[in-house]
């Protein structure tokens with residue numbers, strides 16, 4: 001696929017999902033009991049050793065794909081340790097032309113549904129948490145697969161002092177904003193100004209003329 005033909009999101013939802021309030025409220029008031037998978041526990045234990053030995057700020061780049069944003073953020077924050085997490089082995093181990101020449105980052109293959117809970121339990125000193133271009137799951141019936149509709153949402157909002165999400169589907173961020181409001185967290189939703197793309201998906205959307213959006217919040 002060429003970069004210029006990325007399609008805008010098509011959804012059968014033209015407003016915030018009608019079940020969102022019930023779903024988020026349930027997750028905010030019940031315990032998430034699903035056991036942690038062995039592979040994510042092992043991946044976490046390895047990276048946790050690095051984080052515990054590190055004395056500076058930690059930045060978490062969730063759903064990092066090939067880790068381009070992880071490297072760019074590491075370059076922009078030389079004093080920080082930047083941890084990129086993605087569940088796709090194929091993406092995370094892909095060779096990316098290393099034009100950034102940084103070493104203060106680490107990529108981990110893990111399922112964030114489990115990883116987030118371990119991060120909260122271990123009390124990582126996360127300064128900033130990025131979720132850049134999460135899978136949109138645009139069909140209304142898949143709302144629980146979006147991060148704000150997932151059972152791990154109460155943990156997501158305990159990670160980091162600030163959170164930033166980006167998407168080319170404004171509705172995703174409007175829903176995340178509504179879910180944050182249910183947890184009494186204020187956030188700002190704005191157009192992303194055009195600039196050097198942080199990720200391959202951002203580059204693809206910019207090249208096809210799609211507006212991208214950013215949602216930021218102080219969570220702690």
Ligand SMILES: C[S@@+](CC[C@H](N)C(=O)[O-])C[C@H]1O[C@@H](n2cnc3c(N)ncnc32)[C@H](O)[C@@H]1O
Pocket residue numbers: 062063064065066085086087088091110111112113132133134135199200201202
């Ligand atoms: C649309 S891609 C965006 C990748 C990258 N942030 C970018 O903008 O180029 C979404 C990414 O989220 C990852 N992902 C989805 N669910 C995940 C989960 N439960 N745990 C970890 N990564 C996940 C996918 O593997 C995929 O790489």
